[in-house]
Amino acid sequence: MKHAPLIAQDHLRCADCAIRHKAVCAYCEPPELAKLDAMKSYRTFQAGETIVWAGEEVEVLGSVVSGVATLSRTLPDGRRQMVGLLLPSDFVGRPGRRTAPYDVVAANEVMICQFIKPKFERLVSATPALERRLLDMTLDELDAAREWMLLLGRKTAREKIASLLVIIARRDAALNNTPIGDGLRFTLPLTREAMSDYLGLTIETVSRQISALKKAGIIILEDSRHVHVPDFVALLDEAGDDSDGGFIS
């Protein structure tokens, strides 16, 4: 049987597309999947707004359409570690679980394409292709988490910063459908504090290492949020390894 892609360029734009993508093709899509279209709704969160509180019952799940959200855990004494970064097309929520063990917070204005959980789960149960797709997405998240463990446990502050820049640059390029190469330009969607939470560092160290990369000519800062990378390979080199960060599936 011939398989044609169900969604092309804009498969990142909303949750049901992100979920259907790869799960099925235009020729063999189970009719149940079309129901996703009817079920979805959109919701916007402001920067800093908490989308899900750790331990709280979650009644909704979906995926990020635009903006950036963070997953983070906090120790009783306030130490915080980000455990995931949700960029457009990433899935939010845990199918089959009642609560999340971490906070989900909007880093900037975030639009979510969402489904009512029980409805969505009923559809999943009835649609093996959807179940398979969710497993596939969860394996990608697991790879990303393990890649991050290597970074947290063994990389230097400078390598951590470079690695984060590489990931953001790659995702940014993928989102805009532009090739990755020299002369790359992108916007940091995170504050220095959020970066420090992600990298297991302090704000000051993040700021210092970014300044150091700037001084070394690896990056050029137009302002604190706008990065220009004249030589992408040089940045990759600073990251300590050449893996794809587990974020490309």
Added chain:
Amino acid sequence: MKHAPLIAQDHLRCADCAIRHKAVCAYCEPPELAKLDAMKSYRTFQAGETIVWAGEEVEVLGSVVSGVATLSRTLPDGRRQMVGLLLPSDFVGRPGRRTAPYDVVAANEVMICQFIKPKFERLVSATPALERRLLDMTLDELDAAREWMLLLGRKTAREKIASLLVIIARRDAALNNTPIGDGLRFTLPLTREAMSDYLGLTIETVSRQISALKKAGIIILEDSRHVHVPDFVALLDEAGDDSDGGFIS
């Protein structure tokens, strides 16, 4: 419909049991699942033996029956970080993926209950309950990985050691069906070097912190591998948080 547990005490003993557990019950098990019994075979690996090389094609998957295996990633310059610990009943292998991005190594003598991958995957495709169970197990692994990210990014060396001891103690107790409490006694299945790889520390720091916990009376060492915990709550307290480590699902 009434649900009865399919497997009781010994559900940890082999892969098809670990996988069937929770997926189904004695009354509603799909007939396909019985095929797991016919497909499984056992294989033993010596301590230090590599079960799967990073990037290598994997033709087999299954779960740990006895012993301990580790998942680890290595940077080009040799720095190593363990990204997962496989204790009895844990699943090995990535359904639907051709290769693994990390090495799987036997920490001591390990017995695996294994399935031939294509056969297993065909069965999975035909058995939605199995697919769901795999998703559930993968979500547990993801939770554990994220818990570990918090440890790697934000905990002190002492808290890291205490956290690892708590996890091993809990798994050990679960395996032997004994309650967790004071007067706990267990064997460390890892060398100091493996612990340092897991915790993002050096061997020396691991050794020193274990000595410090011993001096503080939190643990009593019968020899370097045999630990006695007089007061479990005191150990928990040293771990910095009271979560279950994501290892209990």
Added chain:
DNA sequence: CCAATAGTTTGATCTCGATCAAGGTAAGAA
């Protein structure tokens, strides 16, 4: 028995990133 090997512990010193502290910058409100 001794030698060799692998793992563990302890000490001395160094260094990277944390901490403490002070300014700088940009955007919005009064």
Added chain:
DNA sequence: TTCTTACCTTGATCGAGATCAAACTATTGG
């Protein structure tokens, strides 16, 4: 405009954990 607030940068100092070095323990094999 000036005040406020949030965010970012830079400097000085400190300390937890790394590194370097040596000794100790247990096991295996000749």
